Amino acid sequence: MRFVADLHIHSKYSRACSRDCDLEHLTWYARRKGIALVGTGDFTHPAWYDHLRDTLVPAEPGVFRLNDALDRDVDRRLPPRLAGAPVRFMLSVEISTIYKRGDRTRKVHHLVYMPDLESAAEFNRRLAKIGNLGSDGRPILGLDSRDLLEITLECGGYLVPAHVWTPWFAVLGSKSGFDAIEDCYADLADHVFAIETGLSSDPEMNWRISGLDRYRLVSNSDAHSPPMLGREATLFDTDLDYYSVKRALETGEGHAGSLEFFPEEGKYHVDGHRKCDVRMEPKETIAHKGICPECAKPLTVGVLSRVEELADRDEGFRPEGAAGFRNLVPLPEIMSEIVGTGPKSKKVLAEIDKLTAALGPELEILRDVPVDDVEPHSPLLAEALTRLRRGEVIRDAGYDGEYGVIRVFEPGELDRRKASFSLFEVAAPTPPKATRPAPEPRPAPAPRPAAVPASKSVSATPHPVSVSLLDGLDPDQRAAAATTSGPLLIVAGPGTGKTRTLTHRIAHLVTDHGVPPEQCLAITFTRRAAEEMAERLEALVPAHAARLTIATFHSLGVLLLRELHDRVGLGADFGIADPDRRLEIALEITGDAKQAKRLIEERDERYLKALRALDLVDFDDLVTVPLALLADDPDLVDRYRDRFRWISVDEYQDVDEQQYRLLRLLAPADGNLTAIGDPDQAIYRFRGADVGFFLRFKHDFPTAREVHLTRNYRSSARVVAGALQVIEPTTLVPGRELRPMGEHGDARIGLHRAVSEQAEAVFVARTIERVIGGASFHALDSGRVVEDGTQGLGFSDFAVLYRTDRQSRALVEALTTSGLPFQKRSHDRLLDRPGVARIVRELTFTPGDTVADRVRAVAGDDHTAYELLKPLAAECGADFERFHTELSVGVEVDTLDPRADRVSLLTLHAAKGLEFPVVFVVGCEDGLLPLRWPGAPASEEETNEERRLLFVGMTRAQRHLFLSHSAARPPSPFLVPLKEIERIGDASPRRRRQGTQLSLL
Template identity: 80%
Template sequence: MRFVADLHIHSKYSRACSRDCDLEHLTWWARRKGITLVGTGDFTHPAWHDHLRDALVPAEPGLFRLRDDLDREIDRTLPPSLRARTVRFMLSVEISTIYKRDGRTRKVHHLVYLPDLESAAEFNRRLARIGNIASDGRPILGLDSRDLLEITLECGGYLVPAHVWTPWFAVLGSKSGFDAVADCYADLADHVFAVETGLSSDPEMNWRVSSLDRYRLVSNSDAHSPPALGREATVFDTDLDYHSVRRALETGVGHAGSIEFFPEEGKYHVDGHRKCGVRLEPAETAALGGICPVCGKPVTVGVSSRVEELADRAAGFRPDGAAGFVNLVPLPEIVSEVVGTGPKSKRVLAEVDRLVAAFGPELVVLRDVPVDELAALSPLVGEAVERLRRGRVVRDAGYDGEYGVIRLFEPGELERRGSALSLFEFAPPARAEAPAPVVAPAPAPAPRAVAAPAPADHAHGTGLLDGLDPDQRAAAGSGGGPLLIIAGPGTGKTRTLTHRIAHLVTERAVPAEECLAITFTRRAAEEMAERLEALGVRVAVATFHSLGVRILREHHARLGLSASFGIADPERQVEVARSVCGDDGEARRLVAEGAEIYKKALRAQDLVDFDDLVALPLALLEDDPALVDAYRDRYRWISVDEYQDVDERQYRLLGLLAPPDGNLTAIGDPDQAIYRFRGADVGFFLRFREDFPGARVVHLTRNYRSSAAVVRGALEVISPSTLVPGRELHPFGDHGDALIAVHHAASEQAEAAFVVRTIEQVLGGASFHAFDSGRVTSDGTQGLGFSDFAVLYRTDRRSRALVDALTQSGLPFQKRSHDRLADRPGVARIVRELPFTAGESVVDRVRAAAGEDHVAHELLKPLAVECGTDFERFHTTLALGVEVDAWDPRADRISLLTLHASKGLEFPVVFIVGCEDGLLPLRWPGQDDDTDEERRLLFVGMTRARRHLFLSHTAARPRSPFLADLGEFRRIGDAQPKRRRGGTQASLF
């Protein structure tokens, strides 16, 4: 039996993947594409593993099919040409391993295949002891590749190195790989018999490396959304079952070749720097010594250069018996080129629907349908497919994470021939439009923090706005002009903004290059870029400071800077200032004040500091109206996240970039304005409609994050000073037995003990001792782990008692601050680079590595101070049982952090300690109090909670006046003497 297999895909539980990556949509698209065998992807993820058990039934040996009821529903949504086609699933997962070997950090991705769910369950059990497999469908493990292969073999599966040439994460990658596949897997290398070539290479490139002759070359899509299925695939001519597929890869018999991208379309085909706009062929890279001509840093070496580096054969060589391949361009991309709209546009999808209804699956159209038959329906598509089959394509190679572009027509050719409007001259026979797939819902996962109902970003036949709620849709679907979106906590702010941008680009024909999205942190910018990419859109996403860098790089000469000017970190700033004043104290004053003498010294060293990244671009634009016009022409559509946090310079910069009648979208919540100490001014948010007359205003009021109790309490607290007249916030979703409680403790130590005790109760016990002592008498609230808990406080000092109590209890925690263990080079090197023996504590390892006790003392003393204890006590506490796992950044741990640091985060269970007058609101002697902002700070902290919220105060001070505004809540406490033990804590739930 000859069939097409795509055995590297991802589920909706992987980062940056479509929420439509479920079995039902994957089956629908596999039939549409003409794919018989599909990997399940992500079987290590617990929720996805449960979905596989529920929705799949055994088929041929080692394979599965969709349940009959689900399968019938899918068939009803397909045209007759696509119905009842065989689709089978094989258990697959991609694993990322990051580890040290031979003095280098290795980052290698692997595909693991197993024959049954029992084997998968055992595999998952083993991996769960190594790392967190529940946070992402593609788990990241601190595990050697050789050891992962060993676990795979012991569970009865096989392993294929994934996208072997990718620079960053691959066995042969230029950044972190090996020079031979066998080197990676050491003594178990003979058990690897196939490798995945990846999107940026094809078999012809791999044939140049003789060490790869022993492996079957396979290709897969690595699909992050169902429509991407089959963009690359492997062809088999064998029985349809797991064992036959494995045997074909082991022996080559039955391995019939592959379907490939043109490798130039891959994201890492050639070398370059995406940020600098530099793309280089291997010879150009060699001539430049591997250095980017714009920024002076090493370029990302792509697949072509890496193949050239390892090749021991001339181009064009083909090993005896090597399976063949064919290069294809996905059908929607072909239609997109000739129509002139995006491949996900409604017009393109409709025309592809016509083609597959008439001729069958997309791969059949691309490979098998006679060209004259295609031309009879669509002349230009027929010509494009003919060129494709002959390999007559125009190639613009991808580089440094930027996809390449493959075209079937020369630039301007279609316009000269009459444009795409005459493309479909011959209408196909009339038929009913194929509806979108109607699929049974998968088992509901745990409540998501920001999740509008039934999202369906990539569903066939639906628009980008269809999965949004009415408020979100009103905001995201709004047209041009100024727009203010007031987004309450947990209302899907980022989702709304990214869908608006994607809607403008894909459905309103706004050029992507004219869009600019601005956030406040690099993390937020990365998240927004990932979400937009998952929606099929790439636009400029920047922080205010990275935007400033971009402007300065483009106009550096006007400031006397070179193109490769540096950005001074705080230590370098003081060093520069010291060079002109000679005194540390005076140097710090010069830096803090931004003194002219210090700034001149910076420029003399070709440096700017952090403040300059906004101040200098602002000065350039304010002095040059023509430059303002140029940037307004470049970025005609600007979106700003967290607008309530802008400061005066950022506000002025936006005013220059966006005219009063421009297309500026601002989103945020004035009741979450808490950064006045950083210079933020909520007044700029409140005057938006004055600055932009005629601006539309949309309110997002459906909270998908928090329980009804939490939402009600947060509204009661903010109501006396809300900056949103008529503030509304409506809870959506089932949060189970949620509660909000106020605890009165006798002391800070008693408060910390309450936190520890309650965490154990909510978890249902963290040790046998919790049951033996009677501290826990039930199984608690199900479905939570340590990382689901956060303890928040107004000032860092309040964390000391918490650290002591959590350390004594043995519960794992992390204190988020700017002075973490990971930031200490000496300790970080010891903890990260050297192997640990099971049960060995951090102190033991530091002492052994340092060689002398006094050296270990110096390394650990700052960490002891951070934890609020003396070194000897800290030393003893760690040595008695805190193993290295407690310090592993991949381990789940309770989070301790300030209220300010909690902004943007969320947790099922939140404690806010120190709710006392003088702490919350914080009162400084001799200074004016901003009680309203302090109230907003509590509002922010409360709305971090999804399910349970505990507010605590002690007898040391009067309780916070903000708590007086709370209505119904549960009172618990230990400040008063109890007549008898028990009862109070056990009744929490």
């Protein structure tokens, strides 16, 4: 039989994968796509293996199917035309090996296939001795590729090198691989008979390399969510079983080709630097000698260049007997282009539902269904398929991790608004040869509390219902986004869709009210937040996004200074001095470290003059200099007010005095300034932030409208209620309201009292193990049941929050003992200080170390470390107590590999802006939270900010929140208002230890 196979997918236990990656969803999408054989993915993950064993039943030799009950349930959710198609599963897993061979570090990914569960179990047993299989569905092993192949063969399976051209993690990749498959697998290379070409190459590119002729070229989706299934796939003409597929790959008989991306759509097709917005074809890369013209660093060399480097044949060569292929664009992407909304939008998905119900599976629609049959359902889709099948597409190549874009219509060919609003309406009557019947109206799905309201269906009526960018917003968000002029204050509680509201408002202004994109300025506080905002606006208004200005305060300052550089004696390409360079310049003036620091802090004219002489500014200049220029020139103020007529500021509660003054100059009292934030999340007073500016917004802008976002989509009802109880005594939002909207069940807040700090850490480690599936959560004394391994949780879904970096020591020990992967993520404010930067250079660090860790390690004990930090504080020009406070927030020196799926250890300050399904807040004790200094009573405002810090920490939790404290101190007074909590039994340490005085180190 002829069938489609997709044998590289991931489960919900892999990092960055959808929680819908379960067998039911995969079966549903396989039938919808028209795929008969699917890899299981991730069979090395213990919980997923158990799920496979419990959920699948044997079918043909070496393949499995969903059990009858689940299979029937899947079919009930499919239209009759798609139900009942055979879907089989073959045991598969992707393994990452990172190891040294010779003088190079090798990073190679592999696909491993097994014929039965017993073979897979033996394979898992062998690999469990090498690495932690429970931390990620795609485990990372310190194992040579050749040795992985040997273990695979000994267990009865076979191995296929995965996405062989990917620059960073592939056998032939430009950054970490080999020049030939044989070089990688050494004496066992003859046992490799197929390779996966990956998304950024197609067979025609691989045919240029004669050394690959002996391998069958296969393609798979590498799907991280079920809708991505089949975006690439392999065709077979064999019996539907493991052994027939393997034989086809070994001999070529029955290997019928592949379905491919246009390779330009892959993330690494051409060369470039995404951060620098530099993209190059191979010839350009050669001309630039592989160096980025923006940052002067080596470019990421993509697949096209790498193929060119290894090719020994001309383009267009086809080996005799090579299987064919077809380039396709996924149907949701085509419909997205036609409809004008994202490929995952409800409108696109609704149209795909209708098309597949009427015409059959997606891949059949793309390849085989006559366009005449498609045309009555969507004339534009019929035209798109005609072009696609002729290969007439517009290709915008991907590079350096950025997916390319394939379009079938020329820019401007489709009226985006008209396509978005009325694509499937009946055309106005004309004298046609025959009129087409109007499509039946599709009823809107029943609303769910956490869901965005579904778009209204379009029916053939004289006055069709129009669709707006605001339709997907809740009433509060819509009220805010629909305010198109004048000052606006949006009080956005945690998890209420702050960024969504802000980006939809900007998109609404541009598309529905004709506001020129160039007149829109959006300001936030971190580059990460700015990038997220830019990505969302690109999806909402792709035709206008590039002309919007989205910046941090400091990147805005750079923009202004680039334009006004001549007014302050700077060249157009001025540099920004880092902390060490600043100190070096000041030292040249004074010769004394203390005086040099004073020059910098006081913005001494001699220091500033020396900076300018070197064509430099420092970090503080990026706000202060544009502020000074504007303050002294009313005409300049008018110029920028006219340029940026619509200004939006995110996290307004975090502005400091200089930023506030800059905004007041840019935005007139009656101007279009939108400020969004939450004063109850103001926690950065030590940075200079002043929540008072948020509180006086209505005074500064008397005509301002105020809108409150009160629907929390992040956290469970109990978490929301508990957070409100904690903040209520000192809330800065009169009538503070948060209404939980998320579907998180009846998750509650657990409170644990440990006998010591070490026992508290053990409690955290054991609870993570149980929730992730290491043991049943029924064992907890609270009686609260959390199912083991069935919630779609990975280690990255867990966060452990603490007030001081010192608290992480016990957690690191407990998690290491338990074998759980973790990473310490901390605030980086102190890295701006010259003395700390020097310490970072001079001390030896291991991944996750902080400055505090290393100073403590060098000192040998806390008291000596305390004394060592005194001169460091002096060198930094900081008050010692304040310096200690900042240090308690932590300084992470080296980050762990971001691909790792690990529990996050981070301070409460560093958790701001993040969210996790499961959150632990440890050290909820009087003296830690609120933090109290011996002999230095805290002010009322300091204590109130500590309460806000706990509020921020609690509202990071989506499903489950655990608060804990040790018996060494009284519990935090902030816990007193909590009403509906569950006490969880004490965790006992292995041995009792004497309590020691806490040090912020």
